[in-house]
Amino acid sequence: MAKIIPLAEIREKYFITSILPTPWCPGCGNGSLGNGLLQAIHRTGLDPKKIVLISGIGCNGYLTRYLRFDDLHVLHGRTPAVATGLKMARPDLKVIAIQGDGDAAAIGGNHLIHAARRNIGVTTIVSNNFIYGRTGGQYGPTTPKGTFSTTSPFGLEEPPFDLCALMVAAGANFVARGTSYHVMQLIDLMERGLTHPGFSFLEVITQCPTSYGRKNPEKGMTGPEMLRWQKENTIAVERAAGMPEEELRGKIVTGIFVDRNRPEYGPEYEKVRRRAQKGVGL
Ligand SMILES: Cc1ncc(C[n+]2csc(CCOP(=O)(O)OP(=O)(O)O)c2C)c(N)n1
Numbered sequence: 001m002a003k004i005i006p007l008a009e010i011r012e013k014y015f016i017t018s019i020l021p022t023p024w025c026p027g028c029g030n031g032s033l034g035n036g037l038l039q040a041i042h043r044t045g046l047d048p049k050k051i052v053l054i055s056g057i058g059c060n061g062y063l064t065r066y067l068r069f070d071d072l073h074v075l076h077g078r079t080p081a082v083a084t085g086l087k088m089a090r091p092d093l094k095v096i097a098i099q100g101d102g103d104a105a106a107i108g109g110n111h112l113i114h115a116a117r118r119n120i121g122v123t124t125i126v127s128n129n130f131i132y133g134r135t136g137g138q139y140g141p142t143t144p145k146g147t148f149s150t151t152s153p154f155g156l157e158e159p160p161f162d163l164c165a166l167m168v169a170a171g172a173n174f175v176a177r178g179t180s181y182h183v184m185q186l187i188d189l190m191e192r193g194l195t196h197p198g199f200s201f202l203e204v205i206t207q208c209p210t211s212y213g214r215k216n217p218e219k220g221m222t223g224p225e226m227l228r229w230q231k232e233n234t235i236a237v238e239r240a241a242g243m244p245e246e247e248l249r250g251k252i253v254t255g256i257f258v259d260r261n262r263p264e265y266g267p268e269y270e271k272v273r274r275r276a277q278k279g280v281g282l
C-alpha cells in the first residue's frame with residue numbers, strides 16, 4: 001500500500017488557502033473524501049493543468065471551489081451531462097465529476113445511467129451521505145429503509161438504490177465503493193478509478209451528522225460516532241459474496257465490483273466522425 005502525503009503538502013499544493021475554511025459542519029465526511037481525492041490525484045502524477053473538476057449542487061459540491069483546478073459548478077443533477085460534453089470536446093483532459101447521492105441518484109439519475117452506458121471517459125465520485133444534506137435532510141433514493149428524516153418523520157418505507165449495482169448494470173468499466181473511515185482503501189480505490197479507461201465510478205460513504213446522524217442516533221449522531229458505525233458495519237465485497245442477503249442488510253459492502261475494459265465512447269464516436277468525413281455510411 002503506497003504512502004500518504006502529508007496534509008500540509010496537500011494543502012499547500014492544491015488548496016486556495018485564502019478562502020478557507022470550508023462551510024462544512026464539524027465532523028462532516030466531505031473533508032475525508034476531498035483528502036482521499038487529492039492524495040489519489042497526487043499519486044497518479046496527473047498534470048493538475050489537465051484536470052477539470054465538475055461539481056453538482058449540494059454540500060459535497062463546495063469541494064471544488066477550494067481547490068486549485070479548473071472547475072465547473074453546474075446545475076443540480078447535470079454533472080454527468082456537462083462532464084460528457086467536456087470530455088467529448090477535450091478528450092485530452094482528465095474530467096472528474098463530484099456528485100452527492102441526491103444529485104447522482106435522484107434529479108440526475110437519468111444522466112448518470114447514460115454516462116455509464118456510453119462508458120464515457122470520466123471518473124465520477126459520489127459522496128453518499130444517504131440524505132439531502134444541503135437542504136436540511138430530506139430523504140432521497142439512497143436513504144435506507146426505516147430511516148428518519150425531515151420528510152419521513154415516522155420512518156421511511158421505500159427501498160434504496162444500490163448505486164454500485166446500478167452502475168455495473170448500466171455498463172461502467174470500473175465500479176467501487178469505499179468509506180470516509182477507511183481512508184487508505186479509499187485512496188487506493190480512487191487511484192485505480194482515476195487511471196482506469198472508460199467510465200469509472202466511486203461511491204464514497206460519508207457521514208452527515210447534521211442532517212442524517214441527529215435523526216438516526218443508532219448509526220451515531222456525531223462525526224466520530226458515525227465513523228465508528230462505518231468501521232463496525234463494513235464488509236469486504238469478497239466476504240460478502242458468500243453471505244446471505246439478510247445478513248448483509250444494513251451493512252456497507254466495500255471494494256471493487258467491476259473492473260473491465262469495454263470500449264470507451266469518445267474513441268468509438270471518433271470512428272463515426274471519420275466515416276462521416278469520408279461519406280461512408282448509408
Ligand atoms: C433544480 C434544483 N432542484 C432542487 C434544488 C435544491 N437542492 C439543492 S441541494 C439539494 C440536495 C442535495 O443533496 P445531495 O446531492 O445528496 O448533496 P449533499 O448536500 O447531501 O452533499 C437540493 C434538492 C436545486 N438547487 N436545484
Ligand code: SF4
Pocket residue numbers: 023024025027028029030059060129133134207208209210211212
Ligand atoms: S449538512 Fe451534512 S453534508 Fe452538509 S456540511 Fe453539514 S455535515 Fe456535511
Ligand SMILES: [Mg+2]
Pocket residue numbers: 058100101102127128129130131132133
Ligand atoms: Mg447527500
